[in-house]
Amino acid sequence: MTGYRSPLPKGRDGFGQLVRAEWTKLRSVYGWIAGLAMMAVTIVGLGTFIAWGSTSSCMEGNKEVTCPKPPLGPEGDAVTDKFYFVNQPLTGDGDITVRVTEMSDNIDSGTAPWAKAGIMIKENLKQGSSYAAVMATADHGVRMQHDYKYDTAGKPGRPSPDEPRWLRLDRDGDTITGSESRDGKTWTTVDKVRLAGLPETVHIGMFAASPGSLNIGPAQFGGSVQSGQMAPATGVFDEVTAPGDDWDAADIGATEAAEGPPHLTSGHTVDDGVFTVSGSGDIAPYTEGHHPEATLPGVWIGLIALVVVAVGFVTVEYRRGMIRTSLLASPRRGRVLLAKATVLGSVTFVLALVAIAFTVTVGKPLLRGGGNFILPVPVSTEIRVIVGTAAVLALTAVLSLAIGALFRRGLTGTVTAITVMILPFLVTFTAVLPHSVPQWLLRVTPAAGFAITQGIPEYPHVYADYSPANGYYPLPPWAGLLVLTAFAAATLWLAVRRLSRRDT
Template sequence: MTLAYGWRSLARLSRAEWTKFRTVRGWVLGMAVAVLVTVGLGLFSASGSHSSCGGPSDVCPAVPLGPGGEAVDDKFYFVHRTLDGDGSITVRVTSMTGQIRLPDATPGVRRVVPGVEPWAKAGVMIKDGTRQGAAYAALMVTGRHGVRMQHDFVHDTAGGRSGVSQAAPRWLRLTRAGGELTGYESADGTRWAKVGTARLAGLPAAVQVGLFAACPGDLTVRQADLGGAVAALRFAEATAVFDNVALRGGTSGGSWRNDDIGAEREPDGAIHHPGGATRAGGVFTVTGNGDIAPRADGQMVEKTLSGLVAGLIVVIVVAVVFVTAEYRRGLIRTTLLAGPRRGRTLTAKAAVIAAVTFAAGLAAAGVTVPLGAHILRANGNYLLPVGPLTDLRVVAGTAALLAVTAALALALGTVFRRSAVAITGTIALVIVPRILATTSVLPVEASRWLLRVTPAAGFAIQQSIPAYPQVTAFYSPQAGYYPLAPWAGFAVSCGYAALALGLAALVLRRRDA
């Protein structure tokens, strides 16, 4: 009975607060301005972003998509044969070397140094043909990450940590049983340890099996003069030597076939940075460049929300004034007389401002994200594709972040009673850390720290593309990658709002109106 009365009381107070909000024209207009600012600045920014592929006669190169619909890099050198049905491939990798091209010290004189990239990879692969983006599973040795089993671009399983050399070669075996592919490693070719299993749905009977080598570019990150970081990716390639190659199962006769998968071609048809393979007896030497991994090069859909910060400032002002105006005009006494349980009154006020802000944010993001994405694509920009659930999270998560920030601002307004102090405090907690972390002002680690421990962590809810540990990329806040997972970052913002509301309720109970 008490619980039912409490809910009825809260509902009554919420209706009263809603009536109060909608009858004050300035507050309603403020929310409308927040929507218009978010939409207007977002679409203006999208319309000003153009790619060299934006002309009507330009033909943009197609970006391969993986089995899950994600954009991928699928570039490597493949020495392969056809496997029909179940079977296996076993090899011994005796060495992996590489080279990296550095900026030319003298114009026209190439400067190449020896070196193996940490995610350089070479090993055995079973792939659904040679089409870029086709399903695959691969067992490999890497430059500095030991033995790995990877499949369908986004999946990565660690094996042994040992590297490979002539003194310490590594045996690899990849087996197929229907759609199940299993990788094993061994130090001596006798005792085998399972690395992992991949289950590839819809894998046809006839697939390609063989040896491969790939190497992403050499990533260097240096401190910028203003405190941020500058990343550069330079060409690199890897060479692996294989022997004791053994195939079992329904392999076709004839010689091995060589393919430079995903090779880019010059205007004259020649391959730009070709890989290669040689065979002397039973020893294969394979050289490759590129990567087999999720693609990190492209714009993310949340970039359309560039006007959110401006819109959020307007929301903060409205949320603070929603409570401080009553203190300024002396109406808070009337409000508290209507709801003697002050904590419940504060809850009703927070619920109303959060609900109104969520609705406004949903309208703003729901218009800006799809329309901004359309404008970016029309201008020739490549947007990294995401699924409908991710799109929904970006839109609804943006609205939820606005709502939580509004509740935080209302709580600070209750604590400080002064609009200027509460607005400044909320902006200092939410907006300033986000700007400092994403505009190359601070060192990368300092930026990540800010986005872990401040309410600005909640902006992670907008991140549509995850950071993959097996990808060589500059995953930094400046590039749109947050240190916390989307819901974890949002939880940090919720925690701050809950603490602030708790403090506001305590202050409201202990002092006079």
């Protein structure tokens, strides 16, 4: 079938002229302008209102106080730095070698998979200071970790009296090498890291820590429910070789109950060269604060208003018969739809970008004013969240426009667009479907684009509820946006093909 060709002479359908014509249409219809304004107002209004009303506090005895802020690590990230450390000073280069004969998590039921016991070189005894450690864990074998965020796997297995693990840390300037061995003779390097700016004198020794067990299951009416048990980890060390023989002990980050003693028992004993070290807490990124995108709940409601405008931007012309007039302006029909997409996508992006940037800028101080802690992120991450969220809305507008052009009916197009963008996310809040289903939907549907809004990464060595409801997505941020872009481009291509090949 030969596609439609306008009888008008060339020169009447310049793409710039089509864009200007579509821009004139958009700004001339009060309902469309009102819908876009509603999107922006909803983003700003709902975001700032929720931030203003959000409060957080802690109890100190019978007194309500502001919750203490977590320490910051070497790279400015919020961290958890709580463990028991049997240590001694090390000046200059040196090493420590131990044999771990036992590592227990002391959990009555289940396990604490990231309970750990091992050896560490730490900048100083302050929370958040730089460190490197090689350790045995309850369920993840030998690991080398440094500066809270970085984790390298060694060989699997938990040490026991029958199968002990030898561990070694060696300092050479700013470079720390972690090694493991089955017999203390043949060594395997787990990792070699550089701790920039490490002082001449550091602390070196044995440690133990346990974040406890965590069980995550579906809640009765949607979402998830968590339960767990706190208990210290215990490591047994012998064959200890260190620069000196004098040892000190530090319960790093110990919290005290109202009566005074620490909440969980930590400590160590020494018996004929055998060290038994117990400690609770964790040495890892802190993930319990508000994410950078916490001020943007209004995006979801604003998206609905945007979809209505985007679908109507093309279906109104079909309903009123105006599409024939629009197509007379261009010999190539598809260019009309591309001009609509260009105008609507550009206007949506600019308007959303301003609204989102304003909401984040105003919302963060409001959250902090209510005693809430916002997890710090690099400026580049905050920019990516702001610009990426605006891009998601712009691509949603293009996708909705294309769906409207395919169906040519406002109600059908609106319901379809809302379904493919919002339904996969809403499914994550229900307990009806298995956990894998919403994870799969957020990989293969346009809703995958919301991954670009994730401000805090998922850390493999921190066991937590990494669900979309908590701001975590199954795809990396840019990969998710690419999925949405592909859907928008493919749907627009289909709409252009249909418009070019069929009568109105």
